[in-house]
Amino acid sequence: xxxLTAFPVGLALTALLxxxxxxxxxxxxxVSSQGNDANACTLVAPCRHLQAALTATIAGxxxxxxxTAGYSGxxxxxxxxxxxxxxxxxxxxxxxxxxxxxxxIINAGTNDxxxxxxxxxxxAGVGANGIQFNTGGSLTVENCIVRHxxxxxxxxxxxxxxxxxxxxNSLVADNGNNGITxxxxxxxxxxxxxxEANNNGAHGIVVFGSSSAGTNTINVTVSDSVAAGxxxxxxxxxxxxxxxxxxxxxxxxxxxxxxxxxxxxxxxxTLRLANSTVTGNTNGWIATVSGVVASYGDNYIDGNATxxxxxxxxxxx
Numbered sequence: 001x002x003x004l005t006a007f008p009v010g011l012a013l014t015a016l017l018x019x020x021x022x023x024x025x026x027x028x029x030x031v032s033s034q035g036n037d038a039n040a041c042t043l044v045a046p047c048r049h050l051q052a053a054l055t056a057t058i059a060g061x062x063x064x065x066x067x068t069a070g071y072s073g074x075x076x077x078x079x080x081x082x083x084x085x086x087x088x089x090x091x092x093x094x095x096x097x098x099x100x101x102x103x104x105i106i107n108a109g110t111n112d113x114x115x116x117x118x119x120x121x122x123x124a125g126v127g128a129n130g131i132q133f134n135t136g137g138s139l140t141v142e143n144c145i146v147r148h149x150x151x152x153x154x155x156x157x158x159x160x161x162x163x164x165x166x167x168x169n170s171l172v173a174d175n176g177n178n179g180i181t182x183x184x185x186x187x188x189x190x191x192x193x194x195x196e197a198n199n200n201g202a203h204g205i206v207v208f209g210s211s212s213a214g215t216n217t218i219n220v221t222v223s224d225s226v227a228a229g230x231x232x233x234x235x236x237x238x239x240x241x242x243x244x245x246x247x248x249x250x251x252x253x254x255x256x257x258x259x260x261x262x263x264x265x266x267x268x269x270t271l272r273l274a275n276s277t278v279t280g281n282t283n284g285w286i287a288t289v290s291g292v293v294a295s296y297g298d299n300y301i302d303g304n305a306t307x308x309x310x311x312x313x314x315x316x317x
Contacts, residue, residue: 025058033069050085050095057083065118070094077104081115087118087143094120097127097149101193108136112162113142123149123175129153130175138164150176153200158184165190176201179230183208187216187244195225203232204258209239209246209268216244223251227258234258234281238265238291244248245269257281261304264291272314274295279303286310 026041031053032212035046041056041063050071053063059081063072068091074215077097087093087310097103100261103121106114114136121130121144130146131154133139139156144167146153153172156165163184172195174180182190183206190207197204207220218239227234234255237248243270255261255275261281277300278284284301287293287309294312295301301311 005291010099018024025061027058028058028263029053029057029061029063030066031063031071034067042302050077051075054079054081054083056188059083062086065093066070066092068092070096072096072103074098076205079104079106080108082108082112082114082137084115085119086115088149090118093118093122094122096129097121097123097130099108099126100128100150102132102134103130103146103149104129105172106131106133106136109223110135113138113139114164115142116144117142118303119144121146123147125150130172133158133163133165136163137211138166141165141167141170143168144170146172146179147174152178152181153197154180156180156182156184156188156190158186158188160184166193167191167195168193170194171196171198173198173200176268178203178206179227180205181208182206182218182220184216184218185211185213187212188218190218190220192220192222192225195222197225197227197234199229201231203236204230204234204255205238206230206233207238207246207248209244210266212244214242214244214268218244218246220246220248221251222249222253225253226256228254228256230258232258233260233263235262235271236260236276237263237269237271239268240289241267243268248272250274252276254279255281259283261301262286262293263288264293265289266291270294272289273299273301275299275307277301282306285309287311 037052261278284304
């Protein structure tokens with residue numbers, strides 16, 4: 001009787017052990033135009049859509065895109081963990097937000113780093129926002145295109161106490177509201193390098209401190225970037241007394257053919273210009289409500305219809 005009893009238990013254990021690999025998550029997952037979401041999302045058996053691959057990938061893992069296709073399936077992609085989504089081959093990796101919805105939403109953990117590389121997010125005039133960061137440690141956007149949204153191209157609305165945004169080699173254009181909005185409720189840093197924020201219905205790049213407490217700080221650096229043809233402001237830095245002070249530094253960048261080139265609005269808002277060009281705007285610079293527009297004296301500010309407020313000089317160190 002003991003032998004007969006042990007035999008089926010052994011079979012059950014064998015079956016469980018055999019099934020375990022199929023349930024394991026991947027460090028590296030893959031999606032392809034020829035994939036299937038019922039697959040394991042491995043290189044030899046890729047998934048079809050990014051949401052399926054996210055489910056199959058461990059926290060801190062990577063998802064690679066293997067060829068040209070649409071990878072959202074017409075639904076919002078929700079990221080809730082640290083992950084890298086990469087397009088290593090220069091393919092057209094398209095993300096199409098649903099009607100009135102968001103392309104990619106990030107609701108990650110406090111220390112989670114999310115990285116997006118080589119994605120083309122096109123709202124086709126019906127998507128609300130391209131990328132919306134709600135919580136997480138950091139977001140890196142590289143070699144991406146975000147356009148044709150009814151709202152913002154990228155909305156960094158972090159509710160995390162301290163968070164960071166990096167955008168490089170990317171285009172945010174032809175969106176109904178802002179190209180990029182940085183509006184955290186905590187402290188934040190951001191770096192924009194070789195970013196173009198063009199032809200947006202409101203502003204190019206906005207740094208907004210009025211949602212964050214005065215004990216926090218928001219500091220942004222922009223280099224080798226362009227904000228052009230926006231209906232509002234190219235580079236807009238604003239806060240108010242009692243809220244987080246905001247620093248926005250433009251280095252070797254251009255604000256051209258906007259309604260206003262650069263604005264610092266509110267006590268605690270400081271916008272610094274270094275080796276940059278402000279031209280062809282209805283208003284070149286505006287410093288208002290105790291906001292400060294400061295220059296290192298090596299800028300090219302010309303061809304604007306008017307300016308408002310004082311331009312503060314900064315000595316080079």
